[in-house]
Amino acid sequence: MHNLLNFILKYNYWFLFVLLEIISFTLLFRFNQFQGSAFFTTANGVAGTVYKASSEVTSYFHLKDINDRLTDRNIRLEQQVVGLRKVLKAKGDSLQPIDSVSRVLFHTLSMIKANVIDNSINKRNNYLTLDRGKADGVKPEMGVIDGRGVVGIVYLTSAHYSVVLPILNSKTSISCKIREHDYYGFLRWDGKDPLHANLEDIPRYARCKKGDVVVTSGYSEVFPQGIFVGIVEKIFNSADGMSYQLRVRLSTDFSRLTTVRVISNSEMKEVRALKQQVAEGEDTNK
Amino acid sequence: MAFIVLVFFQVLVFNHVHLFGYATPFLYIYLLLKLNLGTSRAELLIWGFLLGLAVDIFSNTPGVSAASTTFYALLQPILVRLFTPRDSDDTIEPGFKTMGIAPFIRFIVISVLLHHTVLFTIEFFSFVNWTDWLISILSSTLLTVFCVIAIEGIRMKKKAS
Numbered sequence: 001m002h003n004l005l006n007f008i009l010k011y012n013y014w015f016l017f018v019l020l021e022i023i024s025f026t027l028l029f030r031f032n033q034f035q036g037s038a039f040f041t042t043a044n045g046v047a048g049t050v051y052k053a054s055s056e057v058t059s060y061f062h063l064k065d066i067n068d069r070l071t072d073r074n075i076r077l078e079q080q081v082v083g084l085r086k087v088l089k090a091k092g093d094s095l096q097p098i099d100s101v102s103r104v105l106f107h108t109l110s111m112i113k114a115n116v117i118d119n120s121i122n123k124r125n126n127y128l129t130l131d132r133g134k135a136d137g138v139k140p141e142m143g144v145i146d147g148r149g150v151v152g153i154v155y156l157t158s159a160h161y162s163v164v165l166p167i168l169n170s171k172t173s174i175s176c177k178i179r180e181h182d183y184y185g186f187l188r189w190d191g192k193d194p195l196h197a198n199l200e201d202i203p204r205y206a207r208c209k210k211g212d213v214v215v216t217s218g219y220s221e222v223f224p225q226g227i228f229v230g231i232v233e234k235i236f237n238s239a240d241g242m243s244y245q246l247r248v249r250l251s252t253d254f255s256r257l258t259t260v261r262v263i264s265n266s267e268m269k270e271v272r273a274l275k276q277q278v279a280e281g282e283d284t285n286k
Numbered sequence: 287m288a289f290i291v292l293v294f295f296q297v298l299v300f301n302h303v304h305l306f307g308y309a310t311p312f313l314y315i316y317l318l319l320k321l322n323l324g325t326s327r328a329e330l331l332i333w334g335f336l337l338g339l340a341v342d343i344f345s346n347t348p349g350v351s352a353a354s355t356t357f358y359a360l361l362q363p364i365l366v367r368l369f370t371p372r373d374s375d376d377t378i379e380p381g382f383k384t385m386g387i388a389p390f391i392r393f394i395v396i397s398v399l400l401h402h403t404v405l406f407t408i409e410f411f412s413f414v415n416w417t418d419w420l421i422s423i424l425s426s427t428l429l430t431v432f433c434v435i436a437i438e439g440i441r442m443k444k445k446a447s
Contacts, residue, residue, distance in 0.1 A: 012328060013326075013327035013328045013330075013331055013360075016328050016331050016332070017331055017356065017359075017360050020331055020332075020334075020335040020352070020356045021353055021356055021357070023335075023349075023352070024335070024338070024339075024349040024350075024352040024353035024356060025349055025353060026349070027342070027348040027349035027352065028348060028349030028350060028353065028408065029349075030348075044343055046343075047343050047344050050294070050297075050298075050344070051344075054298055120301070120302075120345075122304040122307060122310075123409075124409065124410065127346040129346075163346060191415075
């Protein structure tokens, strides 16, 4: 007994070492599997405050650039609206549909404006931190977009901050389709190039070509239909040869994200609730 | 104090450095390198763990840095003993003066290499791409060693003047 006690006292640091390593790995695997470990991430209050302060300083450096891009985009969109109205008039249709569509969009979609306070693009798994959290209505699994396209999906939230899984994370998978043909697949990232992602599971009989526009499909109830994702750059066979894989040039520039919008879609909640009912029903039938 | 400064520098500056897309300096390990031989091993482990955890919380990698710094903290005293003269007393702080220039550099290189190997192995866990893994380890080790030596040099000059 005495010897045992001596042994434990002499090598106590080994036990400490094993204990600390177990804690580390528990954190590692918990973060990968469960949500709600927000305390150990940048959604944590202290980390959030530090990054917020730092981003408040650095955000000024990009202002001119952002302004230029916004102006460009505004001009393009205005031209587009004018062009579309002309086409509609020429066809003799009334302009009623446009107005009703925009009313529906603004009614069901509400956007929460948020600032990106921390961002990375060079790791295998990247994360964004936003300065909006539960208190502002942000919840896990809400979609995040910026002016140029899809950004990612909310992963963890604390009271005032949230962590987003951007497209540039190996865990992200977003349901997308080719705008012209409606063939859909899943957008995933291969962990290397922050400008490109792959659209997988496109059926072999799908006819697609370089330059096709990829948009969200609206099936995944995170994003509404038709939000811009990117442009097809290359088409090749998937590893198993059963489907096409498309290399997509992403429209969002992840290295320059500053302000984004979190989509909270009231209709999406209904869809999700229905799907859950179906899933539960299947479980009880078994 | 040095702890807070190092963590802040790591998460606000060094984490955003990616030379050639691979090399990132992980300078926070400097704190562990400099702990003197008199520190008890339990204390070393706790410092290592807290340091890693703090960096993890800020960079959304819970457990990755903590596991690797704890691992390094276990080996630190062994490595220090390996590179110091046998007759030196127990409270020396690793550095150019106490260890000599060549042994200290060797000590840094081996320490950093060990730490980075564990760090990147955990980070690449699910990735089979081992050439990326190797390049990341080697290039980051080079960069970290360079930064550590630079800081050490600056501190030595300050003390001398």
